Amino acid sequence: MTEPLLSVRNLTVEFPTRRGVLTAVQDISFDIMPGEVLGVVGESGAGKSMTGSAIMGLIDRPGRIAQGEVILQGRRIDNLPDAEMRKIRGRKIGMIFQDPLTSLNPLYRISEQLIETIRTHLPLSEAQARKKAIGLLDDVGIPDASRRIDDYPHQFSGGMRQRVVIALALCAGPDLVIADEPTTALDVSVQAQIIDVMKRLCAENGASIMLVTHDMGVIAETADRVAVMYAGRIAEIGPVRDVIKDAQHPYSSGLMGAIPRLGANLDRLTQIPGSMPRLSAIPRGCAFNPRCPHVMDKCHIDQPQAVQTAPGRRVACWLYPPQDGTGANTERQSAQ
Amino acid sequence: MENRKLVKDIPAEDLIVPVRAQGRLARALDSDIFYSWRTSPVTVVATFVALSLILLAVFAPLIAPYNPFNPASLNLMDGFTPPASTGAFTDNYFLMGADNQGRDVLSTIMYGSRVSLFVGILATLFAMTLGVSLGLIAGYNGGTIDAVIMRVTDIQLSFPAILIALLIFGIARGLIPANQQESMAVWVLILAIGLSNWAQFARTVRGATMVERQKDYVSAARIMGVHPILILLRHVLPNVLGPVLVIGTISLALAIIEEATLSFLGVGVPPTQPSLGTLIRIGQQFLFSGEWWILFFPAVTLIALALSVNLLGDWLRDALNPKLR
Amino acid sequence: MLAFIIRRLAQSVVVMLFVALIAFVVFRYVGDPIASMVGVDTRLEDQEIMRERLGLNDSVIVQFLRFIGNAMQGEFGISYRLQQPVTELILSRLPATIELALVSATIALVFGVIFGVYTALRPKAWSSAGIMALSLVGVSLPTFLIGIGLIYIFAVELGWLPSFGRGDVVDLGWWRTGFLTESGLKSLILPAITLSLFQLTLIMRLVRAEMLEVLRTEYIRFAKARGLSQRAINFGHALKNTMVPVITITGLQLGSVIAFAIVTETVFQWPGVGSLFIVSVQVVDVPVMAAYLMFIALVFVLINLVVDILYYVVDPRLRVDGGAGK
Numbered sequence A: 001m002t003e004p005l006l007s008v009r010n011l012t013v014e015f016p017t018r019r020g021v022l023t024a025v026q027d028i029s030f031d032i033m034p035g036e037v038l039g040v041v042g043e044s045g046a047g048k049s050m051t052g053s054a055i056m057g058l059i060d061r062p063g064r065i066a067q068g069e070v071i072l073q074g075r076r077i078d079n080l081p082d083a084e085m086r087k088i089r090g091r092k093i094g095m096i097f098q099d100p101l102t103s104l105n106p107l108y109r110i111s112e113q114l115i116e117t118i119r120t121h122l123p124l125s126e127a128q129a130r131k132k133a134i135g136l137l138d139d140v141g142i143p144d145a146s147r148r149i150d151d152y153p154h155q156f157s158g159g160m161r162q163r164v165v166i167a168l169a170l171c172a173g174p175d176l177v178i179a180d181e182p183t184t185a186l187d188v189s190v191q192a193q194i195i196d197v198m199k200r201l202c203a204e205n206g207a208s209i210m211l212v213t214h215d216m217g218v219i220a221e222t223a224d225r226v227a228v229m230y231a232g233r234i235a236e237i238g239p240v241r242d243v244i245k246d247a248q249h250p251y252s253s254g255l256m257g258a259i260p261r262l263g264a265n266l267d268r269l270t271q272i273p274g275s276m277p278r279l280s281a282i283p284r285g286c287a288f289n290p291r292c293p294h295v296m297d298k299c300h301i302d303q304p305q306a307v308q309t310a311p312g313r314r315v316a317c318w319l320y321p322p323q324d325g326t327g328a329n330t331e332r333q334s335a336q
Numbered sequence B: 001m002e003n004r005k006l007v008k009d010i011p012a013e014d015l016i017v018p019v020r021a022q023g024r025l026a027r028a029l030d031s032d033i034f035y036s037w038r039t040s041p042v043t044v045v046a047t048f049v050a051l052s053l054i055l056l057a058v059f060a061p062l063i064a065p066y067n068p069f070n071p072a073s074l075n076l077m078d079g080f081t082p083p084a085s086t087g088a089f090t091d092n093y094f095l096m097g098a099d100n101q102g103r104d105v106l107s108t109i110m111y112g113s114r115v116s117l118f119v120g121i122l123a124t125l126f127a128m129t130l131g132v133s134l135g136l137i138a139g140y141n142g143g144t145i146d147a148v149i150m151r152v153t154d155i156q157l158s159f160p161a162i163l164i165a166l167l168i169f170g171i172a173r174g175l176i177p178a179n180q181q182e183s184m185a186v187w188v189l190i191l192a193i194g195l196s197n198w199a200q201f202a203r204t205v206r207g208a209t210m211v212e213r214q215k216d217y218v219s220a221a222r223i224m225g226v227h228p229i230l231i232l233l234r235h236v237l238p239n240v241l242g243p244v245l246v247i248g249t250i251s252l253a254l255a256i257i258e259e260a261t262l263s264f265l266g267v268g269v270p271p272t273q274p275s276l277g278t279l280i281r282i283g284q285q286f287l288f289s290g291e292w293w294i295l296f297f298p299a300v301t302l303i304a305l306a307l308s309v310n311l312l313g314d315w316l317r318d319a320l321n322p323k324l325r
Numbered sequence C: 001m002l003a004f005i006i007r008r009l010a011q012s013v014v015v016m017l018f019v020a021l022i023a024f025v026v027f028r029y030v031g032d033p034i035a036s037m038v039g040v041d042t043r044l045e046d047q048e049i050m051r052e053r054l055g056l057n058d059s060v061i062v063q064f065l066r067f068i069g070n071a072m073q074g075e076f077g078i079s080y081r082l083q084q085p086v087t088e089l090i091l092s093r094l095p096a097t098i099e100l101a102l103v104s105a106t107i108a109l110v111f112g113v114i115f116g117v118y119t120a121l122r123p124k125a126w127s128s129a130g131i132m133a134l135s136l137v138g139v140s141l142p143t144f145l146i147g148i149g150l151i152y153i154f155a156v157e158l159g160w161l162p163s164f165g166r167g168d169v170v171d172l173g174w175w176r177t178g179f180l181t182e183s184g185l186k187s188l189i190l191p192a193i194t195l196s197l198f199q200l201t202l203i204m205r206l207v208r209a210e211m212l213e214v215l216r217t218e219y220i221r222f223a224k225a226r227g228l229s230q231r232a233i234n235f236g237h238a239l240k241n242t243m244v245p246v247i248t249i250t251g252l253q254l255g256s257v258i259a260f261a262i263v264t265e266t267v268f269q270w271p272g273v274g275s276l277f278i279v280s281v282q283v284v285d286v287p288v289m290a291a292y293l294m295f296i297a298l299v300f301v302l303i304n305l306v307v308d309i310l311y312y313v314v315d316p317r318l319r320v321d322g323g324a325g326k
Helices: A048-056 A082-088 A110-121 A126-139 A158-170 A188-205 A216-222 A240-245 A250-257 B012-016 B022-038 B041-058 B105-141 B143-158 B161-175 B178-195 B198-214 B216-223 B228-264 B276-284 B293-320 C002-029 C033-037 C044-053 C060-072 C086-121 C126-140 C143-157 C182-215 C218-225 C230-267 C273-283 C286-314
Strands: A006-017 A020-032 A037-041 A064-072 A093-096 A176-180 A208-213 A225-230 A233-239 A306-310 A313-316
Touching (some): A006 A048, A020 A048, A020 A064, A020 A233, A037 A048, A048 A064, A048 A093, A048 A208, A093 A158, A110 A158, A110 C230, A126 A158, A158 A188, A158 C218, A208 A216, A216 A240, A225 A250, A233 A240, A233 A306, A240 A250, B022 B293, B105 B178, B105 B198, B105 B228, B105 B276, B143 B198, B161 B178, B161 B228, B161 C286, B178 B228, B198 B216, B198 B228, B216 B228, B228 C143, B276 C143, C002 C060, C002 C286, C086 C126, C086 C182, C086 C286, C126 C182, C143 C230, C182 C230, C218 C230, C230 C273, C230 C286
Parallel strands (some): A037 A208
Antiparallel strands (some): A006 A064, A225 A233, A233 A313, A306 A313
16 A cells, blocks of 8 residues: 555644633544545534644644644654745645635736746746746636736636636645635536546646535545544544445434435435534533434543544444443444 | 634624624623733723823812912912922922922822813714714715715815814814803814814724624614614614724824814913813923923823823724734 | 726815815805904995905805815915915925925835834734834824924933924025035924824834734735745735735825924924914914915825825726736
């Protein structure tokens, strides 16, 4: 088996406040293989975006990585000085932001932003960088790229701007692209196109994608594996098909029940009752316990640890107690 | 506790809406705001200084060592007595010295702060009432009324307050008969300062009102035929209280400075009823000849007053607006 | 671009007309122009003749139009106090005020932007906290006290700089400048600093607030995520975006330097239009008040126009699509 491109080990992100420390991301671990698309799904506030920011080393103060490691191509990057980290951002890991309307600097031409980024990372002349930039815009599907490159962001539509954002994120040839809700702010009609462009370009360059979204439908179509996050933790991680077909964590099965499916004989989509707790009010034990249909006494006391239930699949739920654990349960059958 | 969204920035609308109802205001007062007050030593000191100065001014007639405006209690011969010494002809003790007319500087300061604060507070309240009303009207009605009010606000805001106040003062002086000018001076000053400071209130309130007007519950109330004034008072006003309070505090500091400046320029209150600015104007004449205390103590008082109020305003703005921290 | 400027010009004209109306009302209805011009013993019939000759019996609209017509030719009547044409008075004092305002504005702008950027980039540093604290003191210090304090230190105690007046001036025929003599330059230092401090703190706080705001935006995060250098982000991306709103407000602030000069000129006995105005207010010299109002309005309108054009140059979003692309 090849070595993972990115390994996140026991990552914890904290925000100290005067009312105590908020844990936005708690003890999460996952790998991304070269060329793989990992979907990260969950409600807003589940810590998906924060995980992306943590990998990039872009957590806003006073937040900080309290624990854990981020390893890129065998090299630990979470503790690099900023100057070193800057050589990784854009060059090794590209990032696509949610809202194309706000992620481009309105006062600079597209060409200026692209050329600046390219020349920051690659030893190209102005003219060479411009040529490369035009090529990139072509690749992301901007018609008449050689002319449009000198336009300002406001002269593009939302979908076109997101293409520009993708070009910017990919312009230095990163090995990993973190896409943080790349289609959420877009019209439904262009969402699929944007995902296609992103996926095609990354496949061509052999880049992996970490696709952060709350849209399980996008994940189902795009990702190879999926990590389901809830209240700062990974509830379940595994191959997309398996998780969709046979969700093990009660939260993910609730989430899957909310995907509309053609031909499914359902009167209505299932819905998970209640809402995710605030970071400041996460219940003791399993964070999902107030909403869980299978809640047990143990869930109110201890946090479940991630357990491997099948090759490449892990789930953190007391329905799947650790092999040497004591939490016998009788409801396991009914969970499936 | 639950309106804390530390993790990511808070959208701009939330900043104008720190208060939804009295319940939340009360809760905020006993938690976040009080906490940030308690943990900011500068603010605590500023509060203390401002309160002491206000109390000294309010109770001046009771606690001032002398009544500087009672001719019987002062002697011209005591003029220019240095600080912390006894007058040459009376056995009056002058902690901060005596001015050219033998008046106790400490007492004139206490009486002077009274005038300064009276003018400053009334002018600010006047500006606040005017600005908030116009802002509500403009924001709620929109259309032509809004356009006209905002145009006037723009023009007003682009001219410095002091200039507008001077003009209003000049006009009033031309209109009021000479024999009433002295007695009317304070009111003219309040009018002038108030009229030069309302625009900021109007602009802020108008913005918040427009945001609020878009909300569904306001539309619903409108459709149900609730009277606009009731909607404004019940739904919109509570949401703009925070910013209005902040602007009000900062305006108070500005108004105090403005009054002092006008009085210093000789167009403010009459010398028979001196404010801090008048005292500084008087003291300035003696600075070069070495009687520094006549200027120094009123100046320090004015700065302390303006600075402490400004600090309070600054703190209040940060406390109500976590984003700026 | 042209349409934009024409629209702005039209708006400026409206503002000027509005101010002219106020000036006219002041001019015409504050006090009795005739009473101010004649002695107590002038006979009523003579007063009536003057009234007729000055057109004070015409309809208000005719009078207003005449006022505007005169104003456009720079004609504002005779000062009650000095018995000189108002326009001449103002023009003779204008150079002093403009030189003072220019120097102050430059000081305020340069140091305001530098300090503002510095404190925004190092929000947690000790030095920033110090600068911010000083700026709050600066806002709370009335201009006249700053002036008095500077006079006391540098003129009375140290004796380095003159405490009042403009020093020697050189008459260039159309302009009397203090820039060309040593005493003129020395005299300028204290008033210019005094006048600049308030604007300086305002500009600094504004730049700081805007810059902090910009540094929080998504495009700055995206720029960071692309690995751009700190320098490129701070001074390329953030500073330029900061300047867009700063230009407007700063421009207007600089305009108010001229108006604020009233106080500074009084403290330093600076022979400019501000001190002329303050005396006019004290003695209700209405023609001077009206003319000064119009003058200030003109300054503001001109500055506004320049600011708008600058804004237009800096922010491509204001330009109509089609300039660069299709």
